[in-house]
Amino acid sequence: MEIVNPENIRLVPGESFHALFSVQVEEPNRVGLFIRPVSNEVQLSGDSGMIVRAGLIKFDDVLLVLTMVKLESFNDEIFDIWWNYHTDTGPDEFRRMAEQDKLSVHYYTDKRNKFVVEIDNPFRKFFNYASIILEQTKPWTEIEFDRALRGFCAQSYPRDNLWDTIQFKANFQEPLEIALGSIESYPGIIPDELRSHYSYVPDRGHCIRIIPSMLEPAANQGNPDEYLHAAPVKTVLRCGIRWVRGHPVAPIPFIPGHGLAVPPDDVEF
Numbered sequence: 001m002e003i004v005n006p007e008n009i010r011l012v013p014g015e016s017f018h019a020l021f022s023v024q025v026e027e028p029n030r031v032g033l034f035i036r037p038v039s040n041e042v043q044l045s046g047d048s049g050m051i052v053r054a055g056l057i058k059f060d061d062v063l064l065v066l067t068m069v070k071l072e073s074f075n076d077e078i079f080d081i082w083w084n085y086h087t088d089t090g091p092d093e094f095r096r097m098a099e100q101d102k103l104s105v106h107y108y109t110d111k112r113n114k115f116v117v118e119i120d121n122p123f124r125k126f127f128n129y130a131s132i133i134l135e136q137t138k139p140w141t142e143i144e145f146d147r148a149l150r151g152f153c154a155q156s157y158p159r160d161n162l163w164d165t166i167q168f169k170a171n172f173q174e175p176l177e178i179a180l181g182s183i184e185s186y187p188g189i190i191p192d193e194l195r196s197h198y199s200y201v202p203d204r205g206h207c208i209r210i211i212p213s214m215l216e217p218a219a220n221q222g223n224p225d226e227y228l229h230a231a232p233v234k235t236v237l238r239c240g241i242r243w244v245r246g247h248p249v250a251p252i253p254f255i256p257g258h259g260l261a262v263p264p265d266d267v268e269f
Contacts, residue, residue: 003022006021013038016069016079021104030096031100034105035107038077049073052068052123054166055068062144062145064148068166085134102119186268191237207232209230210231210252212249212250213249215254231260234268236250
């Protein structure tokens with residue numbers, strides 16, 4: 001991974017990325033975030049009202065890792081920073097993000113001013129969890145990653161919509177528990193009739209595979225297995241089900257090209 005010099009970085013308004021940079025001689029290099037707000041009218045001070053979120057998104061068999069930064073002091077400007085695990089430097093980037101105690105966020109303006117916010121790294125557990133999941137996946141090419149990223153962003157932009165769909169939870173379980181997620185590790189009770197439809201999905205946690213009610217007619221006429229979608233256990237139990245040809249059907253909204261629309265708080269890892 002190339003080491004950047006924060007003093008030499010020049011960004012266009014709205015641009016953001018992550019990179020390895022040198023902190024001090026006696027300290028190991030650290031991964032930081034580099035962003036350029038569109039607005040230059042706000043005085044840089046404090047942490048600029050910074051809020052962060054992260055998500056692990058599956059699109060076309062590629063797992064996209066996303067970190068987001070929202071700056072309340074800059075008219076709620078939002079930045080999306082994407083991470084590709086399957087590159088030459090990807091595993092090292094993820095390891096560093098899971099281990100480093102601090103996270104540095106570098107802000108730049110058109111006057112070449114630079115302001116650095118250093119906070120306790122809020123992404124450590126998330127990157128630890130993501131690394132365990134991603135190291136078990138079949139590698140994809142950079143072209144496949146870029147294609148998946150463009151496809152997902154085309155459906156999810158603008159950034160305000162993307163921000164609303166990403167829910168970063170600071171209270172992740174220990175990574176080993178996540179990696180070994182199973183019906184026995186589910187904290188609640190799953191009715192006996194649904195246990196055979198249980199599955200643990202790496203980026204969605206404890207799920208029940210159901211047929212969305214809007215796809216029921218097609219499932220009745222064709223192969224119902226082709227219309228199954230993994231929904232959080234909480235969502236399924238709350239919505240209720242009926243049965244079609246041995247498969248549970250639930251009134252959960254389904255968005256073509258996007259998938260099930262479920263409340264982020266229903267996801268359980």
